[in-house]
Every structure is written in structure tokens, then in C-alpha cells.
Amino acid sequence: MTRRTRTGVILAIGLAACALAAPWLAPYDPGRQFSAYPFAPPMRPHVIDAGGSWRAPFVYPMRLVDPLERRYEEDRTRMIPLRWVSGALVRVDGAEPWFALGSDALGRDVLSRVAAGARLSLGVALLGTVIALAVGAAAGAVAGYAGGWADAALMRVADLVLVLPGIYVVLALRGALPLVLSPVQVFAALVLVFSLVGWPAAARGVRGIFIVERSEEYAEAARAVGAGPMRVIGRHLLPASLGFLYVQATVLLPAFVMAEATLSYVGLGFAPPAPSWGAMLQDAGSARGGADAPWLLTPAIAIVMSVLVVQLAAPARDPLLWPADNS
């Protein structure tokens, strides 16, 4: 493991932990609306007050001066201290909200929504990857171990899926399901679609490894002492494929994060008010959304960060395998 890979893995674990802990980290419930604060800009924490002296971190409260122009003014006369509160990492006391990364059209805290969105967006990609790899590994194992017609049939199907135009297949599959349902159902639907598209590459690789390893001495020896096929596969052959599956995971995971974002953005994935990153980007992508309220682009940064982290965690690969990210 290189230093780069190690950094990547550590960061990835950190990211997953953040996503899991989102409800305890986020200052507010992702659905909570502060209706007096639409499109509030980020409120910078200060440590120096107007008089120039140092203080514990605090923010100035915001006031909406012109709703249609979305103009806010800081109220410099009052200071609201930031506190550690149980249930949220940092928040402010009192009725006024603190938007560390600004608020969206309905006055919802962007930070809280991005944190909550991590569970949806990363969760769907992760589960999709795991299932795709499991299915792929199983199919590859059967094909590689059994050979014969099972091998031929499975690989034909895998080849067909591999050459299909990915995005159009995802779209068509998604279109066949009821368009929008509850977030849980969308979650399941996306995982299903991702697994269907993602398994063949894993299957091909595992099959290749099995064919090579099957004839290796240790596998022959295991068979000779009477180990059943399950045992040979489980104890000897699958572990040999783990490295490959890890590489494949670092390929699929970013692709699925991007796919979720794209689908939700175009209205075929999670729909608002579900706080998925792609759905949140709809606000930023609209006419002047990103230009007038750049903080709405936060989910884009979250997506890039998670993809980057996974890229770091990926072992240096044969360059010819590289662009398979785009499956």
C-alpha cells in the first residue's frame, strides 16, 4: 500500500463515518425550514468583535432587508456565541439560525442537508457497488469454476451488458420503474439499476482469475484432498480475487456517485425534498441559482471530494484499465 492509497483509505473511512454520523453532526434537521431566511448567505464565524477584541467564536445575526432582491444585512450590534450542544456539533442558542454554508430557497440549512445527503448519495453508490460486485463475483466464480455452457452463457450476457451504452440503459431501466416514489423506493430502485449495470466487469475479471488459479497447485492440492467445490472457491479462489474486486470497487463507486447525481439532477432519481446531492444541485443549476447563491454549489464540492477520495484510495493501476471508470 502506497502512502497515497493509505491516505485515500483513511479519508474514505472518515467520509463514511461522517455520513453515518450526519444526524448528530448536522446543526439542524435537513427538512427544517426557517421561512424568514430564504437564500441566506453563509454566516462567517468571527473571533474578533467590532471593537477589535478577541472573543469566543460567535456570529452576527442576519436580517432579510429586501426579499425579492434577496438582500441580507448583518446585524453588527448583536453577537450570538457558537456553542457545543448535545445533539449537534456546533450551533447557536436562541431562535435565530446559524447557516454555516448558507440556506436554500426554503430557508433550509445547506450544511445540514449536505450532511444528510451523504447518507443517500454515498449509501446508494456503496450498496450498488457491493451488490454489483457480489453478483459479479458469483457469476464470475460459477463461470470460471464450472466452465462449459454456463461459462459461455454468462459471459455472453456480460459482454452484451458491457457494450450497451451505459447512460441510456440506466435511463431506460429507470424509466420502466414508476417515476418517483418515496426516497426508500428510489433508493432501492437505484441500487437495483446500478447492480444490473455494474456486475459484468467484475464477473469477467473474477472468471479470468479463477481460470488461472484453478489450475494452480494449491487449488489442485485442495481438490485432491477431497475439498468440495464450495470449499475450494470460498477458501482459495475467492481470496485470490479480492485484490481485483477492490480495484473494481474503486472504479464503480465514483461512477455510481456521479450517476446518482446525474439522475437526481434530471429528475429521475431522488426528488426534492429528499436531500440527495444531485437533487440539491437542481437549485444550483437553475438560471441564476449558482451565480446568485454560490453556496448552493456545496453538494458539487461534496461529490468531487468523495470521488477524489476514492481515486486516491485506488491502487496505481495498469493504465489500460483506467478509463473503465466510465462504465
Next chain:
Amino acid sequence: MRFVLRRLFAALLLVFVVASGSLLLAQIAPGDYAAQMGGNPAVQAAERHRLGLDRPLVEQYTTWLRRSLTLDLGDSFQYRRPVLDVVGERARNTAILALVSLVLATTIGIPCGILTGSRRGGLLVRLIRAASLMLVSVPPLITSILLVTVAVRTGFAPISGRLSGARLIVPALALALPLAATLERLQAQAIRDALHRPNMLSALARGIPRRRLVWHHAWRLSLGPILAIYGVMIGSLFSGSFAVEIVTSWPGLGDLMRQALTVRDTHLVAGCAAAGALFLGVGVLAADVAHAALDPRVESETA
């Protein structure tokens, strides 16, 4: 030649499978085109009858299959025109976007890759490497949202209005930048590999300047592996263009397919999917042919 013909046949088969598959999927989806006309149920029933949506699913499907064998993909419900015409116009726009992006990505990515692959350090090299590591992690969806934001704020390029060269800047850049980054990384690796070949090492030892070696010989050696990549890259080009087209409202296939899906214009869905598959097939084929032309071993392997 037989190799090309066989691949061509496979590509056509693929197009057919994709089109009929997506038609079937779109047909079993809940809701139909007539339902979204809203209002009066009698009007809808009349519309359903006109479009043949009131007939059994199997019958609709077989009718379409029969007609598709004569290259007739039926009429689009919403446009009331042959699907081939509607798709053809949009496919042209997508093809323009894809080609321009590919050329742009190549002209940015390959020289950068040769540079970073042949040199050890230097500010420029570090900068390019950092930028490309960043960019490979940015999906086209996000490059296009960011570029649109920048365009709205600065007005450096139009993002709406008539189709024109200037109008192409934002979508083409959005699509090309991540690809350029991928190309840069691959090209750098390929150059490094090429420079480590024995004949190159001995050439260096003979005192031939490194610069000359890189720009005259090594890059040619690296061409093979890079060309092999292009075939795979075509796929990502088209999936990326889907997002880019929608964000930048470039009237291409992606936008059309989304629209067709949401109004349940099933014939049009099938037509778009077929065009997507056709692009992919032709693109991969072109890359393979180029690869085979450069490296005769390929043909014997694949054929």
C-alpha cells in the same frame, strides 16, 4: 475487412437490441402519453386510439418490430413526425458536441501528458498534475454546472439562444475537461513506459537529447495504447454528454431522451436509445479500426 464487417453487423444488432429493449421498458412503465394530455377522458381515449395505445402491449410491440426491420421507427407521439427525423436532428447536435469535445480533449490532454510524462518536476508539471487529478474526479455534470455559473456571472460565453459556435463553448469545455485529464494521465504513463524501453534507454545512453527522443520517437510508441483507450472513451463521452446537454440546454439526444421519457413518448425513447447505441458502436469501431491500422496484431487477435 471481414473484421470490420463482422463488427459492423454486431453493432447493428446491438442497436436493434437496445432500441427494442428500451421500447419494451418504456411501454411497461406506468402512465402513457395520452394520460399527460390531461383533462377530458374522452379526448384522451381518442388520442390513445389514434396512437394505437389502446391495443394490447404485445401487438404494439410486434407492430413496431415489423416496421423497424424496414428502418421505420414509427412516429413520435408529441412531435407527430417520424422518429428518425426528430432523432436525426438532435443526434447531429450531439455528434457535433462529442466530436468537438473529443478534439478539444485531445489537443489539451495529449501534449500535457507528453510534457508531464517526460519530465520529472518543475512548477508547470506539478500544476498540470494537480489540475488533472482534480479534474478526473469532477463529473461532467459538475463541470457544466460550474461553467454555466461562471458564464452567467462573467458572460464569457453565451449559454442560451441560437445554436452557434460560441454557444458550443460551455458544453464542449464541460465535456472535454474531464476527458482531457484522463488523457493526460494515460499519455504521461504511456510516455514513461515508452522511455523505459531498452531501445530508448540505449538511445539516451548514446547521447541523443531527451527532448528530441520524447517529441520524435517516444510519443509515437505511446500512440498504440492511447488509441486503444479512445474506443472505451467514446462511451464515457456519450454518458457525459447527457448531463452536459441538460445543464447547458444544448438540444441533443440526452435532452430529447429525458423529455421523451417524461412524456412517455415510447417510440421516441426507443429511437434515442438506438441512436445512442449507434454512436457508441460506430465510435468503438472507428477506434478499433484505427488501432488495427496501426498495429496489425490486433486484427488477428480479435478476428
Next chain:
Amino acid sequence: MPRALACALLLTLGTACRSSAPSSDDAKTTGPVRGGTLVASLRSEPRSFNRYVDNSAAADTTDALTQARLVRINRRTDELEPWLAERWTSAPDGRTFTLTLRPGVAFSDGTPLSSADVLFSFAVVYDPKLQSPLASGLRVQGKPLQVSAPDASTVVVTLPAAFSPGLRLLDNLPIIPRHQLEPAFKAGTFGDAWGLTNGPGRMAGLGPFVVSDYVPGQRVTLTRNPHYWRKDASGAPLPYLDRVVLEIASGQDAEVQRLEAGSIDLMSQADLRPQDYATMKRLRDRGAVTLTDVGTGVDPNVLWFNLATTQPSRGYLQKQEFRQAIAYAVDRDAIVNSVYLGAAVPVYGPVTPGNRLWYSENAPKYPHDVARARTLLAGIGLIDRNGDGMLDDQSGAPVRFSILTQGGNIRAQTATVIQEQLRQAGIAVDVVPLDFPSIAQRWMSGSYDSIYYGFQASAMDPAMNLDFWLSSGSAHVWHPEQGSPATAWERRIDELMQQQIAAPRIDDRKRLFAEVQKIFGENLPGLYFVAPKVSIATHLRVGGAEPVLLDPKILWNPDTLYVKDGASAPQR
């Protein structure tokens, strides 16, 4: 370099001066300009140019530009005006009208208009095979009008029942050329006539423009109808414009960007979204657009519950008290402030203050009052039984319902605010954003709890919206097409509306309709929360625009629109 800077400064000063001088002054001094091209945007791809088979917004827009009716309701004054018929007389029973066609009117292909064309138009619109979406607007009590033509320039129209709006109905019927369309009608292919490929360049219309070209995905081009009959006050032939170009924009964002860039003059579906207002205000201050405040919108979005299908397990969804509680529980100001950025007013019923003639002040209002909502809910047995802060029904199941709404626009946002507001009142709501086909399908099959949606108003007069008010109507959305009224209050509204449409005096009609609004407000089959303040932006070069609340908000008087740089403007 300094010189360039000075020039730039001068230029900015110049624009500043221009913007401070109201543009209408130029118009008064110079008057309308002839010639030139107006560029408008079209939000959706046209499906057909045949208004008789297509009721999309695109068909509506081209219809306004290319067709004409016997009489016109002036959208600004709401007066009935002679149009293709230059005058009419009515029989004492108020049901028979004799209209005289304007002499010298011809279709755009030069063929003169005759009463045969009017008879043909009626025959087509009532054709049972065609099922024209226009037909329901041309029936009284579900029965068609009787039409006859004693001679080539006279049409006699008889209403099947007393109907006080009378000839206003005829504003719904564009007159189409018999000589051109009768073969298709006889052959049963009328639905395909005037389509996207066989329409442009070949349609004979009576409106100021003709569709001359259509480039799919890009634009519809309309050119002046050389045979158009109307003249302006000084006797000069109309329309002023040579051409109207409808640029097809994919989505409202693209439209706003184009307006901002100056590549279009106006949006054919003209109202600005709240989030675009600030941009347009900046443009107005720069002197690039005219921003008109038209008033309070007349077609607010509505939340209705499914009252047609009974749900035994959640009977409370059909209770009047439940709906009243929701009306109290939702803080309308919160919707106004966040979703509409302040550019809306709270409303409580389908008739908004924007409809000045028909709006009744006496309909019930529901100010934000969560305590009152809780009391009403407790009254039907919905209280918090397990201490989780959310209400439960008698069986202990949590009170929960879903709202279907259109995703990706202001409706979904409003539904999200309603969801949050009701959560505070103890009601769990699932917002389900869908596309229109899915909503329509769920609505027709009756498989929904509630829907939040909006309908475009076509007329201010309630007698023209009977489909909504009468229990037998197809737009009686909460329980459409009832054989006989399902509830006592629906029966009462039916009766009042029947009297209302037959009452000859406007004061009686207003009194009866106020009563209807009161009953509606008490029973709340539809819950209304806000009506937007409608603002319309047009490019500064557009003259003669008289924006109104009903669609098409600007293009309803296309023949007197003009562009100030007129013929001198470069072709765009």
C-alpha cells in the same frame, strides 16, 4: 486608452439617462412603428398548429397569433367586442342571437369569409369522433349551441338554455376555413390537418399572422397576414409587425437567460418566477426591459383531497374538519416569504382579489392558528395518543397522508413548506413530486390522497368555468363527473350556479356567486394558500403591450403590438 474609457463612461451615462426617462413617452410622441420582427419564446415544443385537437400552451399561443373569433372578450376591459361579426341582435328570450359578419373579411389565402365557414367550425368542434378539447367550452348545460345561416353573411346562434354570459361563449371558437379543411374532415383525417409538417405555409387563418415556417426544436416563424381585416385608429392596416418569431426554449431558465441577453423580446407564457424578479429589476434599472406589475394572479394552485374514493382506514381524509384544520395550520405568510420571496398574497378560495368583478370579501378566511387546528382535529378524534408529538387516529395509527405534486417547480417547493407546517401541527405528510402524466394517471384512477396542482384560468366569469363548479363537471377535481351531487353542499352549489348563469342582472349574479364562494370556503373541497403577484417583463423595444392576468398575457392583442425600432431594426 483614456479615450476608450471616456467613451465607455459616456455610454453608461447615456444608458442611465435613457432609463430615467420613461419609455412610454417616446411611444406617445412617435406612435406605433410599422414593420420589424418581434421575438418571443415558447416554453414547449408545439405538437400541432391545430387548436381543435391540441390544447397545449404552444398551440394556444399560435392560435392567438393566427386565428380569429366571431366576437372577442377584451382581456383588459373584460368587455365583449365585435370581431369577425361586426354587430348582433338578440331575441327577447336572451337565447337567440343574430350575428352579421363583417364585410370584406378574407382568410390569409384570399378566400372571403362566409357563414359556411362558421357552420363548418361548429360542425367540427361538436364532432363526436374528433372529441375536440374546445367543445366543452361551447356547451351550455352539456348541450351544444344551435347554429344556422340564413345567408352568406348572417349567422343565427341559439343557446340551448338560459345563459347570461351569452355570446361570450363564442370567444372559445376560432373560425376555420371550410374550403381548406372540409376534405380532411370528411375523410376523417382532420386531426392530422395543420400538423407540424403540413401546417406551416399552408394554413388559411383569419388572424393577423400566418405560420410560415417551423424548425423543430428551434423556432416557429410567423409572417404578416396580407389579407388581415383590422385597421388601427388612423385607418392604417394592421398588424404593425412584419414577423413574429417564437423561439423554442427548453425550460424557464433558458427563457430568462435569453431575455437577459436580449435575444428575445418577451416570454409568451409571460409571468416571471419570484427568483427571476431581482434579475429583471436590475435589467429594468439598466434600461433594458419594461417591468409591469399586472396584479394578483387569478389561477392559484390548489390542494385537494380525493373525495371520490373512500378510504375506510383513514376516513378523516374526507372530513370537512380535517380540511379546515389544514387551512388553519398552514402559515400562508411562510409560503409567501420563502417560496414567493414576498411576491404573493395569502388567499383562501379559488377566486382571488385579482378577479375584481367576481371576488367576494365575505368568503371564509383561515388565518394561521395552530391551536384552532388542533381543536378541530381533536374534534374528529385525532389526538396525540403515544406522546410522540404527532397525532394518531382512534386505532392508534399515526395521521399521515401524501401530497402528489409536480416536481421541479414552485408547486413542489410550496408542498414542501406545507409539509413542514403540518408537521408542526402534528400531521405527517409525504410530498411525492411526480411528472404530469403520472399525476394525471393517479388522479383518473383515483389512487391518491391529495394533489397540489394548478389550472390555467381561461376566463374571469364563473359561468365559463362550470366544469369546475358543477358536480357533474370533469374539472370538479376532488370528485369529478358525479351522476347526482354526492353531498348536500355540492347540490346547493349546483343549484346556485344554475341560477347564477341564468340570472340576467349582473348584481344578482354577483350575489349568487358570493354565496357559492361562501359555501365553497366552508367546505373547502379545494384548499388555497397563495396567489402570486404577477409581474411581466418585456424588452424595452416592445410597444403596444397591454399585459393581463389571463393567458396569453401579452400576445392576446398581437395585431397592435409593435417594436420601437420597427423596420429599421436589423433582422435578428
